[in-house]
Amino acid sequence: MENLVIERTEATPEIHFDYLTGVLALRGESYPENAADFYTPVFKWLRSFLASNHLNEIVANIEILYFNSSSSKVLMNLFDLLDVVSTQGKRVSVNWIYDVENESALEYGEEFKEDIKFIEFNLVKK
Amino acid sequence: MEMNHFFDYQETVNDNGIFLTFSGLFTQEFIIKLGDALKSKLSIFSVDRSLELKVFSLVVEQSQNIIFYSAEKSVQISEQHENMGVGTITVGFKDNHFFVFCGNRIANQKVDKLRQKLTLLQKMNKDELKEYYKAQRRITPDTESKGAGLGFIEMARKVSQTIEFDFFKLDEQYSYFSIKAVI
Numbered sequence: 001m002e003n004l005v006i007e008r009t010e011a012t013p014e015i016h017f018d019y020l021t022g023v024l025a026l027r028g029e030s031y032p033e034n035a036a037d038f039y040t041p042v043f044k045w046l047r048s049f050l051a052s053n054h055l056n057e058i059v060a061n062i063e064i065l066y067f068n069s070s071s072s073k074v075l076m077n078l079f080d081l082l083d084v085v086s087t088q089g090k091r092v093s094v095n096w097i098y099d100v101e102n103e104s105a106l107e108y109g110e111e112f113k114e115d116i117k118f119i120e121f122n123l124v125k126k
Numbered sequence: 127m128e129m130n131h132f133f134d135y136q137e138t139v140n141d142n143g144i145f146l147t148f149s150g151l152f153t154q155e156f157i158i159k160l161g162d163a164l165k166s167k168l169s170i171f172s173v174d175r176s177l178e179l180k181v182f183s184l185v186v187e188q189s190q191n192i193i194f195y196s197a198e199k200s201v202q203i204s205e206q207h208e209n210m211g212v213g214t215i216t217v218g219f220k221d222n223h224f225f226v227f228c229g230n231r232i233a234n235q236k237v238d239k240l241r242q243k244l245t246l247l248q249k250m251n252k253d254e255l256k257e258y259y260k261a262q263r264r265i266t267p268d269t270e271s272k273g274a275g276l277g278f279i280e281m282a283r284k285v286s287q288t289i290e291f292d293f294f295k296l297d298e299q300y301s302y303f304s305i306k307a308v309i
Contacts, residue, residue, distance in 0.1 A: 010158045031186050033154040033193055033209055066179055068186050069276035076263050101175040104183075115260060 001052060004045040012038055013064060017045060022055040031068035039074045046081065056090055058082070063097035063126070065105070072108075079116045086118040093120040100125055143220035145170075152192045153210045161186060164217060171219065177309070180284050181217065181224050184307050187277040188228040189215060196230035197300055223286065229304035237293050237301050244291050244305070247282040255283045281307050 001019045008014035013028030024046075032038040060082065067075065079094065086092040096112065098105035106123060113121040127135075139147060145167050148160060164185055168178050196211030213230030232240070250258060259279045282289055284307070291305040 010161075011154070031157075031190075033157075033190055066182065068183070068190065069280040070190075072276060072280075073263050099175065102179055103176045104179060111256070111260065115264075 001048065004042065006042070015042060017042075017049065019049060022058045024058065024060040025063075026061070027063045029066045030064055030071040030074075031066065032071070035068065035070035035074045039071075039078075043077070043081070046078075050081075050085055058085065058090060058092045060092070060094045061097060062094060065099065065102070067108075075112065076115065079112055079119070079121075083116045083118050091120075092118075093122065095122050095124045097124045097126050142216075142218055144216045144218035146218075147214070147216040149214040151210055151212055152189050152196075154190075154193065157186060157189045157193075160189060160215075167217075177224070180309050181226065184226040184281060184284060184309065185215065185217060187281055188226055188305070188307070189213075191277055192228065192230050195232060195236075197233045198231045223308050225306060225308045227304065227306045229302060231296065231300045232293075232303045234295065234299060234301050237303075240303065241291075241293060244278060244289065247278060248288050250282070252283065255279060259283060281305075285309060 003019050004015060004017040006012070006015040008028045011029060011031045013026050013030050016023075016025045018024070060078075062075070064071075064075075082092045082094065096109035098109055100106075109121075109123045113123065146160075146164055161182060164182060165178065168181060173181075192211045192213035192215070193209050194211070196213050198212035199210060211230060213228065216227045218225050218227075247255065247258075259276060262276055262279060278289075287308040289305060289307050291303070294302040294304075296302055
């Protein structure tokens with residue numbers, strides 16, 4: 001299975017999901033007009049990865065400076081999916097990387113953290 | 127537009143503290159450029175990163191609402207841009223606050239539902255808005271709501287004064303919807 005690599009644009013983040021290491025990285029800004037459409041291939045890759053994956057540990061590094069409300073919903077879906085995975089014997093951690101100058105980024109991270117149950121959710125200062 | 131009206135337009139813009147305004151066709155590509163222009167304008171005010179992103183967020187949410195919900199489309203370019211809408215946005219700074227004012231035509235039959243939704247948001251405090259936002263984020267959007275239905279809640283959470291809105295009936299088919307967010 002190949003890695004998932006999507007180049008960054010002004011309104012969509014750089015995405016690098018590594019099959020061998022289990023490191024999932026999202027970096028940039030996310031305000032496509034239709035976030036559900038944009039992230040469809042990301043979820044598709046992730047589902048195949050989870051179905052075929054031999055790793056016991058998955059790490060997601062999320063560093064998003066700004067995201068629109070429809071991307072917020074997509075991120076919640078992503079964390080929900082990882083939350084389910086972590087109940088199936090895998091260790092899943094999310095590093096929510098935020099800029100200290102951006103108060104909202106920390107608040108958003110805290111709100112996601114409140115809404116997930118099982119994964120280790122770290123708020124990491126940049 | 128008559129020449130003397132043009133002066134009135136400039137005076138109106140200046141008197142209201144408006145530093146960025148656009149009226150016409152919104153597409154995603156245009157919103158990205160508008161965002162660039164906004165960031166450049168905001169740098170003049172030397173605002174901190176947090177405030178800059180709040181204003182940016184309001185402009186993106188309101189502009190994407192125009193794409194999704196404006197009843198007015200441009201037939202000429204509809205083949206190139208499936209998603210677009212006509213509307214107006216203004217961004218300004220007055221009385222020590224930034225504001226984003228936005229308007230577009232909507233179909234009359236959509237007025238009641240939108241009015242109810244916005245009235246509900248007006249009555250909520252910040253904690254209630256947060257819980258409502260989180261609850262709505264988990265439910266599947268209805269078919270009318272392309273932007274996940276969270277945009278207005280997001281706006282209501284960011285403002286420092288209650289959001290204001292208005293519906294003005296234009297004819298049997300359309301109304302003009304406007305909304306103002308002050309940070």
